[in-house]
Amino acid sequence: MKLLLLSPFFFLLSTLCTGCTYVDYTFEGYSSDQVWKAMVVAAETPTYDDWHIAENNVWVDPAQYRIEIYRRLRRVLYRPESEPRREEQTWKFDIRVIGLDPPKARLVSRGRAVPMHATLEGQRYFLDVHDLLLGVAGEAVLKDAHDAVLQSLGTDEEPPPSEDVEFLGPD
Numbered sequence: 001m002k003l004l005l006l007s008p009f010f011f012l013l014s015t016l017c018t019g020c021t022y023v024d025y026t027f028e029g030y031s032s033d034q035v036w037k038a039m040v041v042a043a044e045t046p047t048y049d050d051w052h053i054a055e056n057n058v059w060v061d062p063a064q065y066r067i068e069i070y071r072r073l074r075r076v077l078y079r080p081e082s083e084p085r086r087e088e089q090t091w092k093f094d095i096r097v098i099g100l101d102p103p104k105a106r107l108v109s110r111g112r113a114v115p116m117h118a119t120l121e122g123q124r125y126f127l128d129v130h131d132l133l134l135g136v137a138g139e140a141v142l143k144d145a146h147d148a149v150l151q152s153l154g155t156d157e158e159p160p161p162s163e164d165v166e167f168l169g170p171d
Contacts, residue, residue, distance in 0.1 A: 020108055020109060020110055021122070022108045022109070023107045023122030023123060023125075024104060025105055025107075025130075026099070027104070027105070027129075027130070027133065028102050030103060030133055031103070032065075032101075032103040034103075035105065035133070038129045038132040039095060040060055042128040043060075043067050043095065043125075048073065051073040052074050052075060053071065053072075053073060054073065054074045054088075055070070055072040056071050056072075057069070057071070064096070065097035066094070066095070066097075067093075067095040067096075068092075068093070068094055068095075069093040069095070070090075070091070071091045071093075072088065072089070072090050073089040073090075073091075074086070074088050091109065091118075091121060093107055093108065093109055093122075093125070094107075094110055095107045105126070107126070109122065
């Protein structure tokens with residue numbers, strides 16, 4: 001009987017801890033067409049330094065300025081004095097342009113994930129988009145833009161660097 005009374009509480013708690021998370025970003029100084037093209041390229045060709053992309057399915061709806069992504073990532077993480085650990089992440093994103101002047105985009109994580117992890121993945125995606133918009137530039141320009149993007153997203157720190165990682169090959 002007590003279990004039945006606690007069930008709604010646990011359902012509410014799990015919903016709050018794993019619910020949808022979103023990240024917004026405004027692209028000052030770029031046209032909506034430039035931002036849209038960079039968003040599509042960033043979705044279709046993601047860059048990861050420490051993960052192997054096992055699956056990356058992208059659905060693009062240009063009429064609605066909408067992108068859906070289903071992505072699976074894998075790696076083997078090696079840490080000192082511990083056994084290698086296989087890790088896998090699955091992401092489900094809904095990305096939309098929600099403003100045109102200036103262009104503003106919103107990434108919504110629809111999968112089960114720790115909200116902070118989803119926020120970091122959303123920030124990583126928008127950094128990829130921003131780097132594409134900058135085009136080929138010097139390292140100093142990229143570093144300044146990278147810092148400005150992190151600051152606009154409300155953080156001064158980058159995610160901690162990964163330990164030694166071995167990439168898994170395709171299945």
